[in-house]
Amino acid sequence: MTRLAFKMKLNEGQKDAYKKRHDALWPELKKLLKDNGVSEYSIFLDEETNILFAFQKVSGTGGSQDLSNNPIVQKWWAFMADIMEVNPDNSPISIPLEEVFYME
Numbered sequence: 001m002t003r004l005a006f007k008m009k010l011n012e013g014q015k016d017a018y019k020k021r022h023d024a025l026w027p028e029l030k031k032l033l034k035d036n037g038v039s040e041y042s043i044f045l046d047e048e049t050n051i052l053f054a055f056q057k058v059s060g061t062g063g064s065q066d067l068s069n070n071p072i073v074q075k076w077w078a079f080m081a082d083i084m085e086v087n088p089d090n091s092p093i094s095i096p097l098e099e100v101f102y103m104e
Helices: 015-023 027-035 071-080
Strands: 002-009 038-046 051-058
Touching: 015 038, 015 071, 027 038, 027 071
Parallel strands: none
Antiparallel strands: 002 051, 038 051
């Protein structure tokens, strides 16, 4: 099992919209993630900076960030693009984080 972490940035004042959209996560997106080895996925918000911290447990070496060619993922990105910082293809600007400590 691999643990992945990355950060993204939420646009100012979009916490409620972000939470609402994720509380109603599309079943087909959830299935896609699970089918591709994502067994746990948490996202935390630092409200002072609007930085989102994401954590995933995945089997294998890939995670949600490796599904960019999937139409479900592309549709989700387009749905989220108005409330967070994104690249020209609507993918979230995502910065991988290095794990420097882990306690089991």
